[in-house]
Amino acid sequence: MRACELPEWPNHAASRFVEAAGLRWHVQRAGVGPPLLLVHGTGASTHSWRDVLPLLAARYSVIAPDLPGHACTSAADARRASLSGMGEGLAALLETLQVDPVYCVGHSAGAAILSRMALDGRLNPRVIVSLNGAFLPLGGAAAALFAPIARLLGGSSLLAHLLARGAGERRAVERLIASTGSRLDARGIALYAALVREPAHVAGALAMMGNWDLKSLVRDLPRLAVPLTLVVGGNDRTVPPDQAWVVKRCVPEATIVTLPGLGHLAHEEAPARTVQVLSEAFNARPSSAADPRAET
Secondary structure (H helix, E strand, C coil): CCHHHCCCCCCHHHEEEEEECCEEEEEEEECCCCEEEEECCCCCCHHHHCCHHHHHCCCCEEEEECCCCCCCCCCCCCHHHCHHHHHHHHHHHHHHHCCCCCEEEEECHHHHHHHHHHHCCCCCCCEEEEECCCCCCCCHHHHHHHHHHHHHHHCCHHHHHHHHHHHCCHHHHHHHHHCCCCCCCHHHHHHHHHHHCCHHHHHHHHHHHHCCCCHHHHHHHHHCCCCEEEEEECCCCCCCCCHHHHHHHHCCCCEEEEECCCCCCHHHHCHHHHHHHHHHHHHCCCCHHHCHHHCC
C-alpha cells in the first residue's frame, strides 16, 4: 500500500478515487461553497495542501488531485505527461466530477498547468493564483540536457528504484527542502521522504519534467484572459522571485504579492498566511453575484 493510501496521510478522510481520461485519480474534496481547484507542483502531491485545505474548506468546495504519476494517481504516457497533456487530463477529471472551478490555485508547475488550461479554453475561473509559479523555461545548456536525462531516468523502472532508494534518506530530503529556501517541520519532511521512497512517484515526477515545454506557454501568456495573481516567496531559491516580473511583462495586468521570508514551499511553511493572501486575491475580483458559479 502506498503512503498516500494510509489513514495517517494528511486529510485522508477527504480522499477518494475517480476514473477519468483512462487514469485512476486520487482526489481530495472538502467543504461547501464556490468550487476551488488546487494543483500541486512537480514531485509533490495533495499532502502539500495538508494545512491549507482545511482552512479553505470553511468557505469553499475544495478539489485537490494528485497529478498523473504522482503519489496515488496512476501514471500517464509521455504525451499526457506534458504541460498540455496534464491540462487535458485535469479537464477530463473536472468533467467527470462535474466541477467548474470559480477559483484556481497552482503551486510551481501547477500554476503553469492552470494557465495552459485557461489558454486552451479548458478553464474559465474568475482568477488564477500562482504560488511561486514556474512559468519560465531553463536557459542555456541546462535546457538542452535536463529534459532528455529526465526522460531517460523516468522511463527506467530500475533507475527509478535506485533513485527512490537514495532520495528517501531523511538527510537527502532535508537538504532538498532546504535548497528551496523553505523550512518545514519534521512532519513535512517525513511526508516528502515517504513519497520519494516510492519508485512510481519518482518516475512520475521525472516523466513530467522530461516532457515539460514552457516556451509555448511564455509565447501565449500575453493572450491570457483570466486575471492572474502571482504570489512570490521572497526567499524562494527554486524559482527566483524576480521571474514574477518577467511574467508580468507578458501579462501586464497581473498582480504580484510578495511573502517576505518564505521559500518555494511558502504554503506549507505558513498556511494561515497563505490562505489570507488567497482570500484577498479572490475578493479583489468582481463580487460573487456577478458569477453564478460562485453562489453557494
